[in-house]
Amino acid sequence: MEEKTNDLLKATPEQILYAKILEWGMYFGLLILFITFGLYTFGIIDPYIPLDKISKYWSYNVHEYLVHAGIKDGWAWLGMLKYGDFINFIGVAILAGVTIICYAAIVPTLLRSKDVVYAVLAVLEVIILSAAASGLLAVGGH
Amino acid sequence: MRINGKLWAMILVGLFLLMVWAPPAFAEASAEAAAGDGHAWWFWPLLLFVVTFIMGILAVLGGVGGGVLFVPIISGFFPFHLDFVRGTGLLVALSGALAAGPGLLKMNLASLRLAIPVALIASTCAIIGAMIGLALPTNIVQIALGATILGICILMLTAKKSEVPEVPQADRLSSALRICGVYQEASTGEIIDWKVHRTPLGLVLFVLIGIMAGMFGLGAGWANVPVLNLLMGAPLKISVATSKFLLSITDTSAAWIYMNKGCVIPMMVVPSLVGIMLGSFVGVRLLKIAKPTFIRWMVIAILAFAGIKALSKGLGF
Numbered sequence: 365m366e367e368k369t370n371d372l373l374k375a376t377p378e379q380i381l382y383a384k385i386l387e388w389g390m391y392f393g394l395l396i397l398f399i400t401f402g403l404y405t406f407g408i409i410d411p412y413i414p415l416d417k418i419s420k421y422w423s424y425n426v427h428e429y430l431v432h433a434g435i436k437d438g439w440a441w442l443g444m445l446k447y448g449d450f451i452n453f454i455g456v457a458i459l460a461g462v463t464i465i466c467y468a469a470i471v472p473t474l475l476r477s478k479d480v481v482y483a484v485l486a487v488l489e490v491i492i493l494s495a496a497a498s499g500l501l502a503v504g505g506h
Numbered sequence: 507m508r509i510n511g512k513l514w515a516m517i518l519v520g521l522f523l524l525m526v527w528a529p530p531a532f533a534e535a536s537a538e539a540a541a542g543d544g545h546a547w548w549f550w551p552l553l554l555f556v557v558t559f560i561m562g563i564l565a566v567l568g569g570v571g572g573g574v575l576f577v578p579i580i581s582g583f584f585p586f587h588l589d590f591v592r593g594t595g596l597l598v599a600l601s602g603a604l605a606a607g608p609g610l611l612k613m614n615l616a617s618l619r620l621a622i623p624v625a626l627i628a629s630t631c632a633i634i635g636a637m638i639g640l641a642l643p644t645n646i647v648q649i650a651l652g653a654t655i656l657g658i659c660i661l662m663l664t665a666k667k668s669e670v671p672e673v674p675q676a677d678r679l680s681s682a683l684r685i686c687g688v689y690q691e692a693s694t695g696e697i698i699d700w701k702v703h704r705t706p707l708g709l710v711l712f713v714l715i716g717i718m719a720g721m722f723g724l725g726a727g728w729a730n731v732p733v734l735n736l737l738m739g740a741p742l743k744i745s746v747a748t749s750k751f752l753l754s755i756t757d758t759s760a761a762w763i764y765m766n767k768g769c770v771i772p773m774m775v776v777p778s779l780v781g782i783m784l785g786s787f788v789g790v791r792l793l794k795i796a797k798p799t800f801i802r803w804m805v806i807a808i809l810a811f812a813g814i815k816a817l818s819k820g821l822g823f
Contacts, residue, residue, distance in 0.1 A: 373614060386608045398780075419545070422550075426587070460762055485622050493758055493762070496760075501763065
C-alpha cells in the first residue's frame, strides 16, 4: 500500500524526461545567450547596428525599425550571424525552441504506455509551436 | 528583525519608484535618446538592468510574475516602443518559467497531465493574441493593456485562494483524460489526492488567457492560478506550479511570433533577463525578513500606477 502511494507521488517517466530536457535546454540557452552578449557588448564581434546608434531604433515601432535599420524579419537573422548583435538570437532561439524538443521527446514514451490521446495532444503541440517558430504565420503591421 | 525586513522592503520600493519616477527625465529624455543624443549607449540598458533587478525582488516578495510587472512599467517609463517591450516581456516570463519548470516537474508539483491539454489551447490562442497585438495600432494595445493591468490589480485585491478545493466529482472530460494526481503536503505530511472539475469551462477561459498573454506579452500566471485553483479545483500548490510551467509553453508560441516579426533587441533582452533573474535570487533570500503583505500592497499600487500610465499614454493624455 505504502509502496503504491510512493509510486503515485513520483512524477511519471514522461514528466521526468520532459523536465530533464527542459533543464538542459534552459542552461544551454542561457549560457549561449550570456556568452554571445559578452562578445557583443565588449566589441569582440562588431554589431550590425553600432552600439552608439542603438538608441535611435528602439523607440520606433517594429515596422519602422526594420525599414530604418535595413533588417528583414523572420529567420533572416540566420544570415546575419557574423554580427555581434545577431548572434544573440542563437540563445534566444534555443530558449524559445527547447519546449518543442521536450514535446517531441515524450511522444514515444506516451505511445509505449498506450496513452494515445496524450501522444496526439503532444504531436499537435509540436505542430502548433513549430508553425509559430516557422515564421510562416503572417502578421499584419501597424 | 522584522523592522529590518520592512526597512529593506521600503528602501527597495523607494529605489524602484525613484528609478521609474525620478527621471520624468525618462519620459522627456526618451525623445532625446530616440534622436540619439544625451546619454551614452549603455545608459538605458544599465537602467533597465537596475530596474528589472528591483522588479525581480518585488515580484518574488509580492507573489507575482516578472512579466506582469515588466510590460506596463517598462513601456510606461522607458523610451522603448511597446512592440519591443512586449517581445522582451515574453522572453522574461519565458525564462522565469524555464528556470522554475524542471524543478517543479521533478517534484511532481507541476502536473504535465494537467498542463498538456490546457497548454495546447493557451499556446494556440497566444499565437492569435500575438498576431492581433502586432496588427492593432499601438495606442489601442496600450489602452487595452492599461485596462487589463487595472483588472489584474482588482483580481489581486479580491481573488481568494483555496489550499485544497473540494471537488466532489471529476467531470467527464478530466476523467477521460485522467487529469488527477497525488502529492504530499510538506508542512503536514498529508497525502493529498486531487482531481479537477469544470474542465470544459476552464479550457474556454484559457482561450482568453492565451489571447491576452500573446497580445500584451504579460505572462499569465495572474489568470492561470485562479482558473486552475478556484474554477477547476486543483490544489493551490499544484495550480501555482502548473501555472508557472504552463508559461514556458504559452510564452514560447507567442515569443516566436514576436521574434519572427523582429521585436527582439538583444540590448533590451539580456539586461532584463539577467536583472530579473538576479533580483529573483535576492528576493527569495529577502523573503525571510520582508513582510510580503506590505510588499504585495506596494506591488498592486505600482501596477495600478503603471496601468493608469498605460491608459493615459494610449489615450494621448
